[in-house]
Amino acid sequence: MNDAMMSTDEQPLLVAQDLARYFDVSPPWLNRVIEGQPRQILRAVDGVDFAIRRGETLSLVGESGCGKSTVARLIVGLYQPTRGSIMFEGVDLATLRTRAQAAPIRRRFQMIFQDPYASLNPRWRVADIIAEPIRTHRLMTDRAAIRRRVDELLRQVGLSPSDGEKYPHEFSGGQRQRISIARALSSKPDFLVCDEPTSALDVSVQAQILNLMKDLQRELGLTYLFISHNLAVVYHISDRVGVMYLGRLVELADVEELFARPQHPYTRMLLDAIPDLEMTGRPRTPVAGEVPNPINPPAGCAFHPRCPWANERCTRERPEMKPAPNGALVACHAVEERRLPPARAVPPGSPI
Amino acid sequence: MARPPANHPLLEVRDLRVEFPTRRGTLVAVDGVSFHIDPGEVLGVVGESGAGKSLTGAAIIGLLEPPGRIAGGEIRFDGRRIDNLPYEQMRRLRGKEIGAVFQDPLTSLNPLYTIGRQLTETILTHLDVTPAEARERAIRLLQDVGIPGAERRIDHYPHQFSGGMRQRVVIALALCANPRLVIADEPTTALDVSIQAQIITLLKRLCREHGTAVMLVTHDMGVIAETADRVAVMYAGRIAEIGPVRDVIKTPKHPYTIGLMGSIPKIDRREARLAQIDGAMPRLNAIPPGCAFHPRCPKAFDRCRVERPDPIHVDRSHVACWLYDRDDVRVGAVVDE
Numbered sequence: 001m002n003d004a005m006m007s008t009d010e011q012p013l014l015v016a017q018d019l020a021r022y023f024d025v026s027p028p029w030l031n032r033v034i035e036g037q038p039r040q041i042l043r044a045v046d047g048v049d050f051a052i053r054r055g056e057t058l059s060l061v062g063e064s065g066c067g068k069s070t071v072a073r074l075i076v077g078l079y080q081p082t083r084g085s086i087m088f089e090g091v092d093l094a095t096l097r098t099r100a101q102a103a104p105i106r107r108r109f110q111m112i113f114q115d116p117y118a119s120l121n122p123r124w125r126v127a128d129i130i131a132e133p134i135r136t137h138r139l140m141t142d143r144a145a146i147r148r149r150v151d152e153l154l155r156q157v158g159l160s161p162s163d164g165e166k167y168p169h170e171f172s173g174g175q176r177q178r179i180s181i182a183r184a185l186s187s188k189p190d191f192l193v194c195d196e197p198t199s200a201l202d203v204s205v206q207a208q209i210l211n212l213m214k215d216l217q218r219e220l221g222l223t224y225l226f227i228s229h230n231l232a233v234v235y236h237i238s239d240r241v242g243v244m245y246l247g248r249l250v251e252l253a254d255v256e257e258l259f260a261r262p263q264h265p266y267t268r269m270l271l272d273a274i275p276d277l278e279m280t281g282r283p284r285t286p287v288a289g290e291v292p293n294p295i296n297p298p299a300g301c302a303f304h305p306r307c308p309w310a311n312e313r314c315t316r317e318r319p320e321m322k323p324a325p326n327g328a329l330v331a332c333h334a335v336e337e338r339r340l341p342p343a344r345a346v347p348p349g350s351p352i
Numbered sequence: 353m354a355r356p357p358a359n360h361p362l363l364e365v366r367d368l369r370v371e372f373p374t375r376r377g378t379l380v381a382v383d384g385v386s387f388h389i390d391p392g393e394v395l396g397v398v399g400e401s402g403a404g405k406s407l408t409g410a411a412i413i414g415l416l417e418p419p420g421r422i423a424g425g426e427i428r429f430d431g432r433r434i435d436n437l438p439y440e441q442m443r444r445l446r447g448k449e450i451g452a453v454f455q456d457p458l459t460s461l462n463p464l465y466t467i468g469r470q471l472t473e474t475i476l477t478h479l480d481v482t483p484a485e486a487r488e489r490a491i492r493l494l495q496d497v498g499i500p501g502a503e504r505r506i507d508h509y510p511h512q513f514s515g516g517m518r519q520r521v522v523i524a525l526a527l528c529a530n531p532r533l534v535i536a537d538e539p540t541t542a543l544d545v546s547i548q549a550q551i552i553t554l555l556k557r558l559c560r561e562h563g564t565a566v567m568l569v570t571h572d573m574g575v576i577a578e579t580a581d582r583v584a585v586m587y588a589g590r591i592a593e594i595g596p597v598r599d600v601i602k603t604p605k606h607p608y609t610i611g612l613m614g615s616i617p618k619i620d621r622r623e624a625r626l627a628q629i630d631g632a633m634p635r636l637n638a639i640p641p642g643c644a645f646h647p648r649c650p651k652a653f654d655r656c657r658v659e660r661p662d663p664i665h666v667d668r669s670h671v672a673c674w675l676y677d678r679d680d681v682r683v684g685a686v687v688d689e
Binding site: 063064172174175202203204205206207208210211214229230231232233235236255256259269270271272273274275276277278290291 | 625
């Protein structure tokens with residue numbers, strides 16, 4: 001897969017191939033029978049391919065309903081894929097049927113959730129919350145050793161060992177997210193899936209958490225899959241970025257390339273919609289339309305109703321991910337046919 | 353449609369204080385806040401959660417939820433005091449003179465009524481028109497805010513609209529009696545970035561066309577940069593810095609604003625680390641003496657720990673920071689802990 005992006009001899013840490021997850025959102029059986037309503041299938045993720053190299057940060061970005069969080073949940077095993085596979089160091093996760101087989105690999109994945117208020121058990125002390133993965137995976141049994149490890153983790157995320165005796169409600173949102181990170185790190189994982197870890201936080205606290213995540217990545221050699229809707233955060237934290245739209249990847253590129261020369265019309269539109277903090281007064285292309293209903297996505301390229309460059313082929317044939325001249329992978333007929341004007345760098349706002 | 357400029361500001365808030373009496377003592381959520389908004393002007397109010405920005409907005413339109421109450425100061429609208437108006441008079445003012453747009457469009461709309469009924473009802477309450485004229489006006493408003501097929505959509509219920517469309521309906525509702533001031537509290541926070549851009553553009557265009565002033569409350573500096581003329585940065589219930597938007601964003605003066613601007617990830621340059629302000633905003637029951645920011649401030653000195661700064665005139669801004677006190681020439685001097 002993705003030879004264009006995988007320029008190395010090294011085996012990627014994680015490979016997702018044709019990953020898909022459908023949800024049955026049909027009305028109840030009685031309504032289907034009496035009112036003659038059909039079954040409805042929501043294709044939350046519909047055939048996504050990517051690879052994550054060891055030590056890098058791959059971000060998935062997109063608007064609500066694009067399937068980015070579903071991908072995160074598929075990777076950590078909270079959902080089973082409808083189709084496709086996830087390989088971790090060459091091992092297909094679907095083949096791990098028993099707990100004994102799965103546990104050693106599952107230990108190496110952890111997840112950080114968006115809402116630091118909902119993801120910590122309010123009735124547990126922080127030390128117990130952080131020690132839970134250690135106990136679940138039986139990594140240590142000696143209570144004093146566990147305690148020492150928890151103290152070390154608390155210090156690592158910028159809290160003090162005495163905080164272990166407290167309950168989650170005694171902490172602010174940013175401190176709770178630090179606790180979530182300490183819990184995720186306690187089983188010594190290689191790979192963290194971070195689902196919007198800073199979107200519930202204020203911007204100054206967000207900066208603290210992003211800096212902490214970068215420091216930990218450097219110290220511990222962590223690999224991140226980072227899910228976010230905030231392009232500025234994604235730009236700051238990522239090595240590579242995948243842009244999702246209605247359950248599919250539309251563009252996958254190195255971060256500098258994606259922001260300097262966005263290819264897919266949707267990526268261009270997203271970048272153009274970022275509020276301009278530099279106040280260059282750059283003209284904005286008016287953004288048209290909204291994300292369509294994923295239960296009944298448009299035929300062909302799902303973006304064609306909003307795309308200024310769509311033609312008849314786009315309404316009919318679904319584009320596949322193909323390498324663009326700049327090395328990015330792009331699913332767009334217009335890019336492939338070179339019908340698009342050259343991408344412009346978003347700041348400093350030079351006209352096209 | 354712009355009205356002739358008056359010689360007094362449209363809205364004037366002086367020394368506003370909002371308190372919450374609790375069993376463990378009184379919490380002061382907004383403390384000595386003063387600012388004004390001129391006719392047709394967009395004032396951004398920015399701050400992190402708990403800074404008191406939404407409460408300031410709620411106090412102005414008289415929608416503070418008990419036990420919260422205005423405990424001091426005054427609010428003048430068009431020269432007339434409105435913070436002590438009886439409920440009925442305030443209700444008439446709200447909607448007619450001051451419109452409101454809130455974060456969550458679903459809670460601002462009644463799910464049991466069609467949007468047409470909600471719009472015409474508001475128009476009939478505030479304007480002297482016939483029901484047929486009100487409906488016509490409602491359709492025109494819906495077209496104005498960019499809802500396709502307005503003649504048909506007017507008879508739909510809120511749940512039949514998407515989030516972005518609902519927020520457009522709420523904006524139409526806020527503007528339907530031609531108010532002179534709109535208080536928009538996080539109007540785009542619940543929306544996706546592409547929809548956010550549409551709503552900001554819409555709000556800007558409508559207010560320019562109607563000459564409406566806006567108090568835009570948000571935590572998002574980007575939205576402020578795109579929309580506001582002036583901006584007030586709030587911290588722990590007080591205004592830390594207020595001034596023209598370009599000055600505040602490009603050359604922030606208060607150490608909190610400097611830290612806040614540095615902590616925003618930007619898309620024009622990639623930095624290894626973001627500037628960060630250590631610690632968190634104090635809780636209302638533990639606001640430090642002196643300047644509330646001093647425990648987190650890299651430039652704090654003795655005076656900051658005991659004496660509370662009031663806004664000081666610096667260039668075109670007002671900054672509540674002792675670094676800029678002329679009697680105490682310390683501008684630029686870094687006094688490390």
